[in-house]
Amino acid sequence: KNDASLETLVKKFQDTLSSSKKHKFWETQPVGQFKDIGNSTLSEGPIEPPAPLSEVKQEPYNLPSPYEWTTCDMDSEETCSEVYNLLMNNYVEDDENMFRFNYSKEFLRWALRPPGYFKSWHIGVRVKTSKKLVAFITGVPARIRVREEVVNMAEINFLCVHKKLRSKRLAPVMIKEVTRRVHLENIWQAAYTAGVVLPTPITTCQYWHRSLNPKKLIDVGFSRLGARMTMSRTIKLYKLPDSTATPGLRKMELHDVPAVTRLLKSYLGQFAVAPDFDEDDVEHWLLPTENVVDSYLVESPETHEITDFCSFYTLPSSILGNQNYTTLKAAYSYYNVSTKTPLLQLMNDALVVAKQKDYDVFNALDVMQNESFLKELKFGPGDGQLHYYLYNYRLQHALKPSELGLVLL
Ligand SMILES: CCCCCCCCCCCCCC(=O)SCCNC(=O)CCNC(=O)[C@H](O)C(C)(C)COP(=O)(O)OP(=O)(O)OC[C@H]1O[C@@H](n2cnc3c(N)ncnc32)[C@H](O)[C@@H]1OP(=O)(O)O
Numbered sequence: 001k002n003d004a005s006l007e008t009l010v011k012k013f014q015d016t017l018s019s020s021k022k023h024k025f026w027e028t029q030p031v032g033q034f035k036d037i038g039n040s041t042l043s044e045g046p047i048e049p050p051a052p053l054s055e056v057k058q059e060p061y062n063l064p065s066p067y068e069w070t071t072c073d074m075d076s077e078e079t080c081s082e083v084y085n086l087l088m089n090n091y092v093e094d095d096e097n098m099f100r101f102n103y104s105k106e107f108l109r110w111a112l113r114p115p116g117y118f119k120s121w122h123i124g125v126r127v128k129t130s131k132k133l134v135a136f137i138t139g140v141p142a143r144i145r146v147r148e149e150v151v152n153m154a155e156i157n158f159l160c161v162h163k164k165l166r167s168k169r170l171a172p173v174m175i176k177e178v179t180r181r182v183h184l185e186n187i188w189q190a191a192y193t194a195g196v197v198l199p200t201p202i203t204t205c206q207y208w209h210r211s212l213n214p215k216k217l218i219d220v221g222f223s224r225l226g227a228r229m230t231m232s233r234t235i236k237l238y239k240l241p242d243s244t245a246t247p248g249l250r251k252m253e254l255h256d257v258p259a260v261t262r263l264l265k266s267y268l269g270q271f272a273v274a275p276d277f278d279e280d281d282v283e284h285w286l287l288p289t290e291n292v293v294d295s296y297l298v299e300s301p302e303t304h305e306i307t308d309f310c311s312f313y314t315l316p317s318s319i320l321g322n323q324n325y326t327t328l329k330a331a332y333s334y335y336n337v338s339t340k341t342p343l344l345q346l347m348n349d350a351l352v353v354a355k356q357k358d359y360d361v362f363n364a365l366d367v368m369q370n371e372s373f374l375k376e377l378k379f380g381p382g383d384g385q386l387h388y389y390l391y392n393y394r395l396q397h398a399l400k401p402s403e404l405g406l407v408l409l
């Protein structure tokens with residue numbers, strides 16, 4: 001009891017601290033500023049108007065002299081491997097440096113080449129002499145609806161500076177350069193997420209984890225044995241059926257794209273911020289890709305109507321410094337729609353499938369209607385918060401996670 005209230009107090013203090021911090025770079029950017037929170041005279045929508053393309057800086061920003069810009073061609077096996085290795089060794093870690101995301105090469109090719117993508121938005125920094133890749137940032141185009149407005153945006157992701165080049169203010173240059181290249185394509189808004197608090201989140205989501213392989217999770221320090229719990233009691237607690245329960249549940253196939261698009265568009269319409277997917281987007285983002293994204297649907301055995309959908313993406317983490325294990329196999333809840341099958345049953349079947357495919361843990365954010373199944377399906381709250389941001393677009397009020405219909409990778 002005392003721990004929980006102390007933890008809440010600490011979190012409140014940290015949030016207060018972070019909003020009082022000096023953001024020398026972010027204070028110069030067209031994003032919601034902490035000082036503007038609650039100022040209802042500021043209207044909702046773009047903060048700065050688009051500029052004529054002739055006014056966009058034509059040449060790249062200056063880098064410190066040892067470094068040069070490079071465009072990373074993800075179609076090239078060699079370049080894709082360089083990006084993979086930079087991220088594997090230098091990307092996001094948890095606060096205790098026990099885990100680091102290990103996005104796979106096929107995942108990166110999937111994430112970075114959606115319909116209409118621009119190679120020029122896959123930006124790297126190399127050392128001029130050695131040609132070593134030491135930093136990376138990416139954008140992909142996306143149509144995002146914000147309330148009633150569909151806005152062409154860039155989704156920014158995979159910002160990474162090599163551990164040896166940290167705290168040299170390289171990140172602001174990376175961000176300005178990707179902004180410049182996005183502006184050249186006449187796009188003026190962006191969406192991004194981060195585990196850190198920046199000016200200013202449109203919402204802050206909580207991660208929840210459902211143990212699938214509790215013994216491994218406890219061995220590697222991802223979870224702790226519950227008080228008054230034995231290992232065998234814990235394994236029994238998280239046991240799942242060997243097979244799924246929903247009649248008509250099957251993998252999504254190419255011919256399902258039109259029906260899944262209709263189902264998803266109508267479902268996402270209820271959220272304040274959500275992607276405006278068309279059939280090409282659904283084919284790219286939701287058709288199953290081995291070891292990258294899994295998606296299942298319910299086809300009514302009687303009517304052959306497609307009534308429900310669930311999906312998760314595969315994002316392993318390297319386990320840093322454990323003798324017995326090197327990789328944590330994690331599934332992340334992606335987009336789920338239930339119109340006939342109860343969401344609880346649909347998500348339990350997703351857990352069953354993930355367990356069958358040997359995942360160790362199934363993660364979900366408290367976005368969309370996820371709160372309705374998290375506790376009942378034995379998800380536990382994680383320590384990671386995920387903050388969502390819009391660039392050059394002001395929302396009058398922050399959203400609740402349940403008003404958000406957008407999952408970034
Ligand atoms: C219209 C189109 C617009 C397109 C652009 C839209 C915006 C996109 C924004 C990017 C979306 C990214 C989405 C993802 O990929 S989130 C994942 C970010 N990556 C990691 O966490 C990997 C491990 N960490 C690193 O590689 C480095 O620590 C990074 C590169 C993160 C910072 O490098 P470093 O540690 O060496 O610091 P610095 O001295 O260079 O720079 C310090 C400045 O950078 C600000 N900072 C720190 N972390 C982040 C962060 N995660 N988002 C935005 N800003 C961040 C910080 O507040 C400070 O500014 P200010 O506080 O003084 O003002």
Ligand SMILES: CNCCCN(C)c1ncc(F)c(N2CC(C(=O)NCc3cnc4ccccn34)C2)n1
Pocket residue numbers: 092093094095099100101157158193194195207315317332363382383384385386408409
């Ligand atoms: C820029 N794209 C944002 C999405 C990237 N994603 C998936 C992400 N961003 C921040 C997080 F806080 C987070 N969490 C999943 C939860 C979790 O699993 N925490 C333990 C853990 C295991 N492995 C790692 C690796 C890094 C950090 C925590 N890790 C916390 N996920």
